[in-house]
Amino acid sequence: MGKKELFDTFCAELYQCNKCGICKTRTNVVHGDFREDCRVFLLGEAPGGSEDQTGRPFTGQAGGILTEFLNLAGLQRGNVYISNVVKCRPTKPSNHGRYGNYANRKPTAEEIASCAPWFAKELEIIAPTVLVTLGAVPLSHIVGRQVPIGKAHGMLFLSKNFNLPVFPLYHPAAVIYDQSKKTAYEQDIKRLGKWLKNYLKEQ
Numbered sequence: 001m002g003k004k005e006l007f008d009t010f011c012a013e014l015y016q017c018n019k020c021g022i023c024k025t026r027t028n029v030v031h032g033d034f035r036e037d038c039r040v041f042l043l044g045e046a047p048g049g050s051e052d053q054t055g056r057p058f059t060g061q062a063g064g065i066l067t068e069f070l071n072l073a074g075l076q077r078g079n080v081y082i083s084n085v086v087k088c089r090p091t092k093p094s095n096h097g098r099y100g101n102y103a104n105r106k107p108t109a110e111e112i113a114s115c116a117p118w119f120a121k122e123l124e125i126i127a128p129t130v131l132v133t134l135g136a137v138p139l140s141h142i143v144g145r146q147v148p149i150g151k152a153h154g155m156l157f158l159s160k161n162f163n164l165p166v167f168p169l170y171h172p173a174a175v176i177y178d179q180s181k182k183t184a185y186e187q188d189i190k191r192l193g194k195w196l197k198n199y200l201k202e203q
């Protein structure tokens with residue numbers, strides 16, 4: 001079976017998933033857009049309201065910021081694969097939700113564990129050259145323990161668990177809530193762009 005067929009089978013199975021309680025409130029399961037030769041895999045935390053509605057990752061305000069930052073690294077959305085540790089939107093009841101009577105919340109450890117085999121399968125099919133984590137949740141998932149993103153951002157390391165170079169970035173939403181992180185984000189992503197250019201040349 002070719003890579004595209006494997007991906008299509010993966011998606012068909014993923015859409016049926018009810019392994020955790022989030023399946024009861026989701027509108028769509030969210031994953032990246034398949035590309036045959038995708039070298040960079042960006043991994044976020046979980047879909048938000050906009051992503052749940054569209055079925056596509058990083059389409060909300062944080063997605064707009066991510067697209068701008070990617071351009072600084074010489075990357076286009078069209079040539080990277082973007083997904084999340086958790087494939088459905090974790091919610092909590094709210095009277096102030098922008099998308100119905102629910103607001104976003106962080107995924108629980110149990111939900112992350114339930115969804116982990118989907119990410120492992122997705123990573124195996126996409127087979128990127130480098131993994132870029134967006135925020136503390138995906139970074140901690142890769143490392144296998146809690147890692148403070150304030151210390152780890154911008155510091156490339158080799159993941160033994162996943163046998164891949166990993167470049168941790170802040171979650172783009174961090175810049176919405178704290179503009180002081182913008183400079184650090186820009187510096188990190190420029191460093192990523194420079195490293196990628198040299199690294200991909202050597203592959």
Ligand code: SF4
Pocket residue numbers: 014017018019020021022023029086087088111114115118
């Ligand atoms: S979040 Fe993951 S494990 Fe839970 S229902 Fe969605 S796809 Fe399945």
